[in-house]
Amino acid sequence: xxxxxxxxxxxxxxxxxxxxxxxxxxxxxxxxxxxxxxxxxxxxxxxxxxxxxxxxxxxxxxxxxxxxxxxxxxxxxxxxxxxxxxxxxxxxxxxxxxxxxxxxxxxxxxxxxxxxxxxxxxxxxxxxxxxxxxxxxxxxxxxxxxxxxxxxxxxxxxxxxxxxxxxxxxxxxxxxxxxxxxxxxxxxxxxxxxxxxxxxxxxxxxxxxxxxxxxxxxxxxxxxxxxxxxxxxxxx
Amino acid sequence: xxxxxxxxxxxxxxxxxxxxxxxxxxxxxxxxxxxxxxxxxxxxxxxxxxxxxxxxxxxxxxxxxxxxxxxxxxxxxxxxxxxxxxxxxxxxxxxxxxxxxxxxxxxxxxxxxxxxxxxxxxxxxxxxxxxxxxxxxxxxxxxxxxxxxxxxxxxxxxxxxxxxxxxxxxxxxxxxxxxxxxxxxxxxxxxxxxxxxxxxxxxxxxxxxxxxxxxxxxxxxxxxxxxxxxxxxxxxxxxxxxxxxxxxxxxxxxxxxxxxxxxxxxxxxxxxxxxxxxx
Numbered sequence: 001x002x003x004x005x006x007x008x009x010x011x012x013x014x015x016x017x018x019x020x021x022x023x024x025x026x027x028x029x030x031x032x033x034x035x036x037x038x039x040x041x042x043x044x045x046x047x048x049x050x051x052x053x054x055x056x057x058x059x060x061x062x063x064x065x066x067x068x069x070x071x072x073x074x075x076x077x078x079x080x081x082x083x084x085x086x087x088x089x090x091x092x093x094x095x096x097x098x099x100x101x102x103x104x105x106x107x108x109x110x111x112x113x114x115x116x117x118x119x120x121x122x123x124x125x126x127x128x129x130x131x132x133x134x135x136x137x138x139x140x141x142x143x144x145x146x147x148x149x150x151x152x153x154x155x156x157x158x159x160x161x162x163x164x165x166x167x168x169x170x171x172x173x174x175x176x177x178x179x180x181x182x183x184x185x186x187x188x189x190x191x192x193x194x195x196x197x198x199x200x201x202x203x204x205x206x207x208x209x210x211x212x213x214x215x216x217x218x219x220x221x222x223x224x225x226x227x228x229x230x231x232x233x234x235x236x
Numbered sequence: 237x238x239x240x241x242x243x244x245x246x247x248x249x250x251x252x253x254x255x256x257x258x259x260x261x262x263x264x265x266x267x268x269x270x271x272x273x274x275x276x277x278x279x280x281x282x283x284x285x286x287x288x289x290x291x292x293x294x295x296x297x298x299x300x301x302x303x304x305x306x307x308x309x310x311x312x313x314x315x316x317x318x319x320x321x322x323x324x325x326x327x328x329x330x331x332x333x334x335x336x337x338x339x340x341x342x343x344x345x346x347x348x349x350x351x352x353x354x355x356x357x358x359x360x361x362x363x364x365x366x367x368x369x370x371x372x373x374x375x376x377x378x379x380x381x382x383x384x385x386x387x388x389x390x391x392x393x394x395x396x397x398x399x400x401x402x403x404x405x406x407x408x409x410x411x412x413x414x415x416x417x418x419x420x421x422x423x424x425x426x427x428x429x430x431x432x433x434x435x436x437x438x439x440x441x442x443x444x445x446x447x448x449x450x451x452x453x454x455x456x457x458x459x460x461x462x463x464x465x466x467x468x469x470x471x472x473x474x475x476x477x478x479x480x481x482x483x484x485x486x487x488x489x490x491x492x493x494x495x496x497x498x499x500x501x502x503x504x505x506x507x508x509x510x511x512x513x514x515x
Contacts (some may be wrong), residue, residue: 011514048334050515069338083327087270088263096263100256102337124270137331141297 001026002047002179003150007056009042009203016042018203020056024196027177029170031190033061033227034200040183041080043200044152047181048077060148073101076146082133086126090117090136091123094143102145110177114165130157138166142173149173151182155189167193187224197223199230206230256341257348260332264349268321274357277313281361285507289369299378302362303461306382307454310389312418314354316352318397319414321350323407330515343398347503351394356385362386367479385457388495392453395502402509453498460491477482 007020017039024030032040045051047058049065050071057064060071084093112118115135120128128136134157141149151170155163170193173180184190190197191211199207205229207214211223218226267348268274284305325346332342366379392426397414404410433441447456 045515050330050333052512052514054342070336072334072336075334077331078332079327079331081327082331083324084331085263085267085328087267092263092266097260097335099259100332140331204354 003059005159008054010054016203017059026179027196029174029180029193030196032183032198034188038200040200041152044150053120074147076141076144076149078137078141078154082137084125087124089124090121097140110121111143131159134158135162142169148178153183191223253338253341257345260342260345261349264346265353269351269444274353278357278361281358282364285362285365289365295375302382306386307457308422310386311454313412314390314393315397315418318350318394319401319411320396322401339511343507351391355390358386359383365467381461385461387456393499395499399502399506402506406453421452421454427431450494456491458486463487
């Protein structure tokens with residue numbers, strides 16, 4: 001379980017997160033949605049310790065993450081943009097992360113072939129396309145059997161086949177009771193994958209609950225419409 | 237018993253961090269060594285060394301030419317290579333930090349993984365022509381000293397480039413700043429020193445000169461070399477003052493210590509900033 005209490009983050013004079021209180025339940029898929037610049041990625045990066053909060057506490061499994069780094073053994077992360085040292089190969093990066101995580105739990109065979117990565121793993125990164133790098137990021141996020149998986153716009157830049165495979169993967173992980181956090185601009189994707197939805201606007205949580213409750217509340221059948229309604233309501 | 241246990245615990249923690257540094261370092265070296273820039277750099281020193289050892293009749297002349305090339309080229313290449321490398325690694329650093337990695341260990345690993353291959357490229361390119369075309373038994377002193385200066389300057393300017401890159405997120409501003417710092421230390425600084433000497437020629441300037449030289453690693457490298465060859469007067473006033481004040485050997489030790497401080501201070505500062513940096 002991930003608990004965020006009174007999280008505030010300033011970048012210079014700009015307050016990006018304003019008192020975020022959020023509990024992310026175990027074994028569920030939580031989608032963080034909101035327009036560009038609403039603070040989705042900053043929330044995710046705060047959980048990962050990539051961004052240090054101006055104020056507030058973040059706990060993973062009841063333990064504050066400040067000054068800790070070993071808690072990230074529990075997390076698999078797929079960033080929005082994937083870039084790697086251009087002279088290394090996919091296999092080398094995987095070996096490196098394996099040795100850093102001291103993990104024997106790495107199960108890549110199935111993932112490799114499903115993502116059609118077999119033939120790409122020996123090529124240096126400078127010869128790989130953006131989509132392939134993205135797939136390697138997905139591999140790193142999923143292959144270590146981490147109990148928390150964080151995906152920042154996972155399907156952006158993927159071809160339809162890989163994208164649908166990735167979605168299947170998320171659903172499979174969900175069956176295994178993994179905690180999954182994802183951000184996306186694609187509302188049908190969110191509706192397909194998630195249990196819970198967190199709607200962020202200008203650094204504040206405007207809605208948190210199940211997708212069903214949001215749809216019922218707004219009397220809509222499509223999530224996109226319901227979200228648009230939330231935004232309109234805020235403008236009024 | 238408790239305190240003993242906690243001591244034991246601390247030890248394994250630091251061992252774990254050292255192992256991390258080693259792992260990161262190995263991968264960084266792997267990556268850097270395959271970079272075409274490092275290969276070009278190695279080849280450059282090979283060519284320069286070959287030319288000077290073969291065609292220059294006088295060894296000391298060859299050494300002084302080499303020194304002049306080393307103290308100009310190494311800082312420039314190191315500060316630019318370091319900045320570009322760090323900026324280009326940004327997303328990769330972000331990904332690594334999302335793994336169970338201690339931040340300062342990662343930073344140390346990247347720093348050494350950049351500085352060691354670049355130093356090795358210089359050392360290799362410079363050593364081969366010396367061994368092949370130089371008189372190894374007679375000229376080994378000067379060779380070792382130049383090697384030492386080159387490696388120290390590489391570490392210093394990589395440390396400076398990391399300091400810039402950690403503090404300045406904008407790549408083009410960072411690179412501009414890197415070139416500016418090189419320009420100031422390699423070119424403008426000497427003019428500034430001359431200006432002071434000219435304007436204050438009626439005053440005793442020895443101590444001021446020593447301090448001014450210690451504030452510029454390129455000057456320190458030059459002094460270190462010239463003192464060894466008892467030709468400090470060649471670099472004018474500062475060298476003469478250094479030699480008179482310290483005598484050759486203690487002067488050299490002090491210069492080396494100052495150069496080491498020039499590595500340690502920027503590195504520690506940037507490591508501190510890196511620890512708090514948002515990605």
